[in-house]
Amino acid sequence: MGKIADPARKSIGARRNPDSADAILEAAEAVLIEAGYAGFSIEAVARRARAGKPTIYRWWPSKAALLLEVYQRQKRVDIPDTASLEEDLVGFLINLFTHWRETSSGSIFKSLIAEAQSDETAAAALAGYAGGRRTHTGQIVERAKARGEIAGDIDPAVVADLVASYAWRHLLINRLDEPEATIRKMVRYLLQGIEAPGGQR
Amino acid sequence: MGKIADPARKSIGARRNPDSADAILEAAEAVLIEAGYAGFSIEAVARRARAGKPTIYRWWPSKAALLLEVYQRQKRVDIPDTASLEEDLVGFLINLFTHWRETSSGSIFKSLIAEAQSDETAAAALAGYAGGRRTHTGQIVERAKARGEIAGDIDPAVVADLVASYAWRHLLINRLDEPEATIRKMVRYLLQGIEAPGGQR
DNA sequence: TACCCATCGGAACGGAACGTTTCGTTGAAT
DNA sequence: ATTCAACGAAACGTTCCGTTCCGATGGGTA
Structure with missing residues (x-):
């Protein structure tokens, strides 16, 4: 954890955020569409987005939070x-x-x-x-x-x-x-x- | 419940069924009430019923089937x-x-x-x-x-x-x-x- | 240019749970 | 007394969660 947190997010500064965040959200949506809720795992999303799991957990505190943002999007x-x-x-x-x-x-x-x-x-x-x-x-x-x-x-x-x-x-x-x-x-x-x-x- | 196998079940002979089946169903219900869906695991039900997991899987093909019977009951x-x-x-x-x-x-x-x-x-x-x-x-x-x-x-x-x-x-x-x-x-x-x-x- | 440093992807971890297999025991029917 | 299926317990391989460590990347700053 860093020194000061973004109230909405949880990390410090956001240098390469937007690209990763978008890729992850799009991957999450694709996984949900293709595999449904049964196949919706953080690991599947990470694989699909070519991202690391820690990157996902850096921005969303839980699987539910990611699902929620995909839904609202x-x-x-x-x-x-x-x-x-x-x-x-x-x-x-x-x-x-x-x-x-x-x-x-x-x-x-x-x-x-x-x-x-x-x-x-x-x-x-x-x-x-x-x-x-x-x-x-x-x-x-x-x-x-x-x-x-x-x-x-x-x-x-x-x-x-x-x-x-x-x-x-x-x-x-x-x-x-x-x-x-x-x-x-x-x-x-x-x-x-x-x-x-x-x-x- | 009778002494001979219930045809709706999947196994061949059923000698000690009724006791176990009832204990498992009651345990499943108790787990659901006390821990909710989040805590409803086959292992928790088995522990509670003092039964083995294979016994549960012998009578119910999946977690969903057990849940379904608990509900209908x-x-x-x-x-x-x-x-x-x-x-x-x-x-x-x-x-x-x-x-x-x-x-x-x-x-x-x-x-x-x-x-x-x-x-x-x-x-x-x-x-x-x-x-x-x-x-x-x-x-x-x-x-x-x-x-x-x-x-x-x-x-x-x-x-x-x-x-x-x-x-x-x-x-x-x-x-x-x-x-x-x-x-x-x-x-x-x-x-x-x-x-x-x-x-x- | 050279250094700093937060973020990144990847690998691995401990823990939980799924569903399966293996094994020795129990006990009703024969 | 013997037989044999169901039993409990334990362990297995797998998947996934959420976390930790690591080396690499690439902007910001001097």
């Missing part, structure tokens, strides 16, 4: 904005399922859930991510409420919670290939009877 | 039957959350989800369990439909899926302590507008 899913809550939600879920399937970032998210069972850091990150008001579904529903599309006595958080729960469960049981009709049926059911009296629909 | 939750879908669902969720919290079978279920990320057997079991028509929520909703409480064009599977999803997600983010009012609010929202025209309520 994934680019976000487009949030549709069609001025209709039903279309927004259906579009978002289809985008999300496709993104999870095609970029394998679903694997990464599932890995995070798995890691959270044995690592406190990952558990806190997962709970924080799910509990925050910044979730995608939360934004979509809040926007619809601001638009006056939802009755006043409906709590947007409940709708957002249910939509997110649906997505998580379908990810966990490997059912990301639901046809649009199935998703729309669920969303339609979910939105049944929540229109505000003067809502524009 | 313990998942008894009362299914309320109050002639009201809302009361049934709220009661069931409260029972389930309490059961998950107090018996630590929530830990076991989460462990199963984690294990499913690195073991194909566990993944299949999880998908099968969630996809089957035998889920608790499915039974509750089907019963309400038979009772005529639900409009004909509502698919009970959608409601059941959403309720189960809610439960899973709250388990995964360690939010099993929701007050009854919160759960009731969600269920009320979920059941809004689904009553059949002539439904008894």
Whole structure:
């Protein structure tokens, strides 16, 4: 250890960091995509990145921390904005399922859930991510409420919670290939009877 | 359990099975409760059961298989039957959350989800369990439909899926302590507008 | 140019756990 | 009393975690 630590990282000065750090993150992502959580070991990442294990541990305190950064690095899913809550939600879920399937970032998210069972850091990150008001579904529903599309006595958080729960469960049981009709049926059911009296629909 | 070999097992003759098998299952459950998924190792279970590792591997092909049997052995939750879908669902969720919290079978279920990320057997079991028509929520909703409480064009599977999803997600983010009012609010929202025209309520 | 020194990759370590093999013992069925 | 499968214990080879040591690299500084 050095004399003064970077609050975010843990080492002293950063001379050749960025190259190594990027190579390691990219290797970690590649390993997760190709071998899944079962094959995600620090040694595999080091081999792939042509880096030494100590280099990885210099920058990330644990396997969970590396996984977390790989996850956060994934680019976000487009949030549709069609001025209709039903279309927004259906579009978002289809985008999300496709993104999870095609970029394998679903694997990464599932890995995070798995890691959270044995690592406190990952558990806190997962709970924080799910509990925050910044979730995608939360934004979509809040926007619809601001638009006056939802009755006043409906709590947007409940709708957002249910939509997110649906997505998580379908990810966990490997059912990301639901046809649009199935998703729309669920969303339609979910939105049944929540229109505000003067809502524009 | 009988005296002769259980055909579901893999070995030929089974002379001293039942005692050992029970001791191992009980030890596995105790280890999971006391040390969680992080401490759930075959060696810990063997030590606790005063059994040899080969004995465990003789009866369960993998750690996942043992975990699966521990889970199935313990998942008894009362299914309320109050002639009201809302009361049934709220009661069931409260029972389930309490059961998950107090018996630590929530830990076991989460462990199963984690294990499913690195073991194909566990993944299949999880998908099968969630996809089957035998889920608790499915039974509750089907019963309400038979009772005529639900409009004909509502698919009970959608409601059941959403309720189960809610439960899973709250388990995964360690939010099993929701007050009854919160759960009731969600269920009320979920059941809004689904009553059949002539439904008894 | 010559020196300094933090970071680097590689090799090796101790510890834990997986799943397997080997061996001597136990005990129910014959 | 004999047989034979299941048993517990111990040890094995493997993989991986996270750490320690080492020699090499290559910018910063005089």
